[in-house]
Amino acid sequence: MTPVMVVFGLLGVVVILTALGMLLSRNAIYSALFLVLNFATVAVLYIILGAPFISLVQITVYAGSIMVMFLFVIMLLGAERLPGSDRLRRQRWIAAILGLVFVAQVILFIFFRGQLTAPVGTPPATLGSPQAVGTTLFTTYALPFEVTGAILVVATVGAILLTRGAALPYSPIRKEEK
Amino acid sequence: MTADFATMLSAVFPEIGLVVLMVVVLGLDLLWRDERVRRLGWITAAGCLFLVVLSLVFALPPAEPLLIWGGMLRLDAAGFVFRIVFLLGAALTALFSLGQDDLQKHGEYYGLMLVSTLGMSLMASAADLIMLYLAIELTSIPLYVLAGFRFRDDKSVEAGIKYLLFGAMTSAVMLYGLSLLYGFSGTTQIAELAEQIDRHSVPVSLLVISLVLVLVGFGFKVSAVPFHFWAPDVYEGAPTPVAGYLSTASKAAGFAVLMRVILTGFWAVTPIWMDLIAGLAIVSMTVGNLLALTQTNIKRLLAYSSIAQAGYILVGVAAGTSFGMSGAVYYLMAYLLTNLVAFGVVSVVGQRVGSDDLSAYAGLSRRAPAVALILLISMLSLGGIPPFAGFVGKVLVFAAAVEAGRWWLALIGVINSIVALYYYLIVLKSAYLLRSEDEQKPLQLMAGWRVALLVCVTGVLVLGVVIAPWFEWAGKAGWALSIY
Amino acid sequence: MMMPLAYYVGLSAIMFVLGIIGVLVRRNALVVFMSLELMFNAANLLFVAFSAYFQLLTGQIFVFFVMTVAAAEVAVGLALMVEIFRTKHSIDLDQMSEMKG
Numbered sequence: 001m002t003p004v005m006v007v008f009g010l011l012g013v014v015v016i017l018t019a020l021g022m023l024l025s026r027n028a029i030y031s032a033l034f035l036v037l038n039f040a041t042v043a044v045l046y047i048i049l050g051a052p053f054i055s056l057v058q059i060t061v062y063a064g065s066i067m068v069m070f071l072f073v074i075m076l077l078g079a080e081r082l083p084g085s086d087r088l089r090r091q092r093w094i095a096a097i098l099g100l101v102f103v104a105q106v107i108l109f110i111f112f113r114g115q116l117t118a119p120v121g122t123p124p125a126t127l128g129s130p131q132a133v134g135t136t137l138f139t140t141y142a143l144p145f146e147v148t149g150a151i152l153v154v155a156t157v158g159a160i161l162l163t164r165g166a167a168l169p170y171s172p173i174r175k176e177e178k
Numbered sequence: 179m180t181a182d183f184a185t186m187l188s189a190v191f192p193e194i195g196l197v198v199l200m201v202v203v204l205g206l207d208l209l210w211r212d213e214r215v216r217r218l219g220w221i222t223a224a225g226c227l228f229l230v231v232l233s234l235v236f237a238l239p240p241a242e243p244l245l246i247w248g249g250m251l252r253l254d255a256a257g258f259v260f261r262i263v264f265l266l267g268a269a270l271t272a273l274f275s276l277g278q279d280d281l282q283k284h285g286e287y288y289g290l291m292l293v294s295t296l297g298m299s300l301m302a303s304a305a306d307l308i309m310l311y312l313a314i315e316l317t318s319i320p321l322y323v324l325a326g327f328r329f330r331d332d333k334s335v336e337a338g339i340k341y342l343l344f345g346a347m348t349s350a351v352m353l354y355g356l357s358l359l360y361g362f363s364g365t366t367q368i369a370e371l372a373e374q375i376d377r378h379s380v381p382v383s384l385l386v387i388s389l390v391l392v393l394v395g396f397g398f399k400v401s402a403v404p405f406h407f408w409a410p411d412v413y414e415g416a417p418t419p420v421a422g423y424l425s426t427a428s429k430a431a432g433f434a435v436l437m438r439v440i441l442t443g444f445w446a447v448t449p450i451w452m453d454l455i456a457g458l459a460i461v462s463m464t465v466g467n468l469l470a471l472t473q474t475n476i477k478r479l480l481a482y483s484s485i486a487q488a489g490y491i492l493v494g495v496a497a498g499t500s501f502g503m504s505g506a507v508y509y510l511m512a513y514l515l516t517n518l519v520a521f522g523v524v525s526v527v528g529q530r531v532g533s534d535d536l537s538a539y540a541g542l543s544r545r546a547p548a549v550a551l552i553l554l555i556s557m558l559s560l561g562g563i564p565p566f567a568g569f570v571g572k573v574l575v576f577a578a579a580v581e582a583g584r585w586w587l588a589l590i591g592v593i594n595s596i597v598a599l600y601y602y603l604i605v606l607k608s609a610y611l612l613r614s615e616d617e618q619k620p621l622q623l624m625a626g627w628r629v630a631l632l633v634c635v636t637g638v639l640v641l642g643v644v645i646a647p648w649f650e651w652a653g654k655a656g657w658a659l660s661i662y
Numbered sequence: 663m664m665m666p667l668a669y670y671v672g673l674s675a676i677m678f679v680l681g682i683i684g685v686l687v688r689r690n691a692l693v694v695f696m697s698l699e700l701m702f703n704a705a706n707l708l709f710v711a712f713s714a715y716f717q718l719l720t721g722q723i724f725v726f727f728v729m730t731v732a733a734a735e736v737a738v739g740l741a742l743m744v745e746i747f748r749t750k751h752s753i754d755l756d757q758m759s760e761m762k763g
Contacts (some may be wrong), residue, residue: 012669015673019700023685035699048671048715054710054725057726077743139247147312147316151734153293154289154319155735155738158737159288160741161286163741308727310726326745327744330749335749343698350705353728356722356724361671
């Protein structure tokens with residue numbers, strides 16, 4: 001038992017427990033808060049894995065903005081007290097996939113235990129540093145980076161349209177028609 | 179295999195054009211506060227056609243596939259052919275959307291459609307898993323909004339939510355598959371996957387797991403059974419032109435990535451994926467056709483029909499040969515035009531009669547003989563009757579299956595085509611034999627609809643009669659997909 | 663600082679399966695959406711673990727892009743949910759029975 005293993009064990013337990021907590025909470029706000037904790041813990045794992053930049057992005061984007069958005073909507077809608085998991089939804093087909101994936105995971109885990117016992121060392125600090133990530137993003141991955149710009153624009157336009165669309169029925173021509 | 183900056187820029191020239199077109203449409207939407215907004219559909223369609231011409235002139239693919247933008251895109255015939263297919267699809271959809279006030283009065287409607295087209299175009303030429311994933315999402319996110327675009331119609335918004343939840347779910351599963359694939363190979367370059375997997379001597383069982391996970395994502399995009407559950411609900415709830423776009427261009431994009439990734443990336447497990455795809459093809463054809471038999475809403479009927487059509491195309495993919503891929507590409511071109519015209523007629527009738535029920539088609543042949551004739555052509559083409567485009571597509575994919583020694587797959591396909599004829603003929607029976615009270619009232623067609631219907635029908639006939647030039651392109655695309 | 667790769671794979675597998683179960687059993691559309699985020703995170707963890715294993719940056723870059731996409735998807739998804747809540751006063755997936763699957 002190396003110290004890293006102890007830390008990993010603790011973090012792993014927290015990750016699983018918070019995921020379960022999100023799953024089982026009857027109150028959607030608790031679910032969201034459990035998920036925030038889950039994401040934060042995963043961020044610590046990222047640091048152990050030598051990815052400080054990704055870890056910080058995880059905290060700010062995921063645990064920060066995305067989950068705040070969730071909480072905001074839950075409170076806006078007053079939807080925190082909603083039916084829990086008292087019965088299964090009818091989408092049984094997902095159950096089929098679930099079974100498949102679950103079996104697959106078990107096989108996977110066994111194989112990896114047997115075959116890839118190779119340890120994950122901590123990579124040199126320069127690998128995941130913000131500078132290295134930034135350089136790669138703007139050289140090799142310049143085109144995907146531009147594409148994310150388009151994705152964000154389209155999401156903004158879509159979200160504004162969807163939430164404003166109903167409030168102000170038709171945009172321009174409305175006036176004349178009245 | 180590096181390209182200079184000018185080559186790289188001219189290669190994504192049509193994509194840049196799409197972005198510019200989107201900005202123009204959104205800008206004009208902002209400036210035009212009156213009736214002129216109705217012109218945006220024409221502008222979008224004209225812009226897309228202009229980009230088709232431009233890419234035919236300036237962005238012709240090189241003889242040898244070329245990796246550009248740091249290996250993110252692969253410049254080849256497949257990407258080129260699919261891009262033209264998507265642009266045509268977007269142009270025709272824009273024309274069919276004319277006259278629908280809740281759609282055409284929002285410039286964002288066309289803007290979102292153009293961004294989605296941009297995503298599809300990138301999907302078809304992505305050569306890197308990162309680019310592939312981003313392109314898929316760039317296609318999907320605008321489509322989620324478009325499916326829910328009738329804000330005040332519960333059905334439409336529900337269609338949006340369902341599409342989004344299914345889409346996000348399958349994309350998460352696919353992403354997990356991609357992460358495993360990355361774990362096995364240590365690369366995100368699709369062309370290097372096979373070699374690296376070979377080098378790391380990854381066990382077949384592990385590779386199959388990631389194959390299945392990735393197939394979930396692609397199966398959703400092409401709406402193959404068992405990932406089809408969203409299709410009938412979403413097609414029914416979404417605005418009709420959007421449903422047409424989803425069932426044609428979006429499906430074609432799904433097939434483009436399916437063929438590219440599976441042929442190259444999963445080279446090591448080729449026999450297994452062939453069997454898996456063959457299985458998907460069989461269930462998609464059978465389930466799609468059987469469920470279509472009982473439908474009374476034409477949009478649901480076309481949804482199940484499009485699931486079955488995905489099955490026929492998968493027959494071509496399951497052959498695993500260059501010829502099979504060419505057949506699938508030809509089928510996709512034929513299917514795009516045929517199904518767009520079918521949804522176009524549904525859109526026209528839905529606008530003028532106000533219902534998507536089969537009963538709304540009673541007496542159509544007397545109210546609008548031309549529209550009924552177009553419906554006849556599209557249904558016969560979907561059913562695979564010569565001399566229409568669908569026939570050629572079916573012959574090609576089934577021939578590819580026979581050539582690859584899977585004659586049973588072709589046989590099941592032929593049996594299914596015969597079953598499918600039954601429900602296509604039911605639609606025609608409504609239109610031609612049933613009488614209705616208002617058959618004296620002629621249907622008024624808008625100019626845009628006429629143009630779009632005419633273009634589609636001409637295309638269906640041309641693809642069905644003059645085969646050689648189009649097959650040459652499909653052949654080039656199929657060849658480009660099967661080498662790396 | 664050595665950890666066998668298998669443990670990371672196992673942990674991410676558990677997260678992924680829990681996410682799928684959440685999507686399957688919960689009826690509150692918001693919680694279903696959160697479960698989807700858990701699935702994305704499982705994939706992300708795997709990417710970063712493999713990135714460290716291969717000493718390659720590509721995995722981390724992939725995660726960066728996945729996060730961007732997730733943010734966009736959440737924005738659109740929540741907008742759709744607000745929209746449906748306006749008319750139905752519910753985001754219970756079982757009550758979306760306007761259409762039959």
